[in-house]
Amino acid sequence: MTEPVPASPVAIDALADEGPLEPPRSQWVDVWQQFTRHKGAMMGGAFLVFITLAVLVGPWILTLDPQTLDIRNKDLRPIYTIIWDGSAKVSWAHPFGTDNLGRDQLAQMIAGGRASMAVGWAAMVLSLLIGTAVGVVAGYFKRLDGILMRLTDLFLSLPILPLLLVAVTLFRQPLRANFGPEGGMFILIVTVIGLTSWMPTARIVRGDILALKEREFILAARSIGTTSGKIIRRHLLPNVLSPIMVSATLGLATAIITESALSFLGVGFPSDYPTWGKMLADAVPRMVDFPERVMLPGIAISLTVLSVNYLGDGLRDALDPRIRGR
Numbered sequence: 001m002t003e004p005v006p007a008s009p010v011a012i013d014a015l016a017d018e019g020p021l022e023p024p025r026s027q028w029v030d031v032w033q034q035f036t037r038h039k040g041a042m043m044g045g046a047f048l049v050f051i052t053l054a055v056l057v058g059p060w061i062l063t064l065d066p067q068t069l070d071i072r073n074k075d076l077r078p079i080y081t082i083i084w085d086g087s088a089k090v091s092w093a094h095p096f097g098t099d100n101l102g103r104d105q106l107a108q109m110i111a112g113g114r115a116s117m118a119v120g121w122a123a124m125v126l127s128l129l130i131g132t133a134v135g136v137v138a139g140y141f142k143r144l145d146g147i148l149m150r151l152t153d154l155f156l157s158l159p160i161l162p163l164l165l166v167a168v169t170l171f172r173q174p175l176r177a178n179f180g181p182e183g184g185m186f187i188l189i190v191t192v193i194g195l196t197s198w199m200p201t202a203r204i205v206r207g208d209i210l211a212l213k214e215r216e217f218i219l220a221a222r223s224i225g226t227t228s229g230k231i232i233r234r235h236l237l238p239n240v241l242s243p244i245m246v247s248a249t250l251g252l253a254t255a256i257i258t259e260s261a262l263s264f265l266g267v268g269f270p271s272d273y274p275t276w277g278k279m280l281a282d283a284v285p286r287m288v289d290f291p292e293r294v295m296l297p298g299i300a301i302s303l304t305v306l307s308v309n310y311l312g313d314g315l316r317d318a319l320d321p322r323i324r325g326r
Helices: 009-015 027-036 039-061 105-140 142-157 160-179 181-195 199-212 216-223 228-239 241-265 276-286 292-319
Strands: none
Touching: 027 039, 027 292, 039 105, 039 292, 105 142, 105 181, 105 199, 105 228, 105 241, 105 276, 105 292, 142 199, 160 181, 160 241, 181 241, 199 228, 199 241, 216 228, 228 241, 241 276, 241 292, 276 292
16 A cells, blocks of 8 residues: 655645735726727827816806907917918917907807807717617517617608708797797707717617626526516616717717707807807808818817717727727
8 A cells, every 4th residue: 555645845835725815806997997008098088078178167268258259350360370471460369360250269169169068968968868768678678679669760760960950940949039049059959969869879778688688697686576677777777888888979979060060051059159060161151261260160070079989989998898808
């Protein structure tokens, strides 16, 4: 009978239970680390924060009224035109120049950005609420799925821009009479954009709900008598937060572009109220002589939408566990 071979000290040390070397990390730490590795998302988020703070804090720093007319100082060029045109008529009091009526371009950019961002955020929240509600109900309740999805298909088949123009034409005057020119148009534009842009969110949320409601933890919740409302609030909605956040960023970009298009066509805010789209429309007739008047609001719209899209890409990569480590 052979004697057992004694274990080596190295093997004994390897089997020693010393506990975990460090506490487990939170899931949100992994999400943040993945998000910070996306350079486009970081730059997009930084620019979005910058433009939001600029339109909120800007009026406290630049006290010029964007609607004040100063005919004596009309058609001033931006300060940077001195670099290639030393004979340009510029003024340090108007760093972005003035338009053909003497209104300060920088003050109009700030006021226009405030209007565009307000419409974008409000319309995005409205479309997100409608889309999430429709998607959750359609995915969880089978008897309502067909009706709600056919309604979604109906809205997807509608031509959005003509529908917007018709809605603005029909309801503009009653809302202006009740809420004022600016307030009425704000409510109308936000409502119309929100009611015509919820469909992608509804489809995305419905697909995730259909997959989640057959998972084991949902079946276990049903087996112990949990009501449908509690299952939706406690189990389903937290698990579809990732696609909802990504859809929110895309909805914000769509709302900003739609509001700019309406203002450019002259059916948005009143003509004396500055928005980025209205600034583009006013600058088109003289864009050959003053190209910066088209470039400034155009660049602001493009960079804002681009930053929001990059932010959405970063959130999608960070919140999706299947590609988080790539």
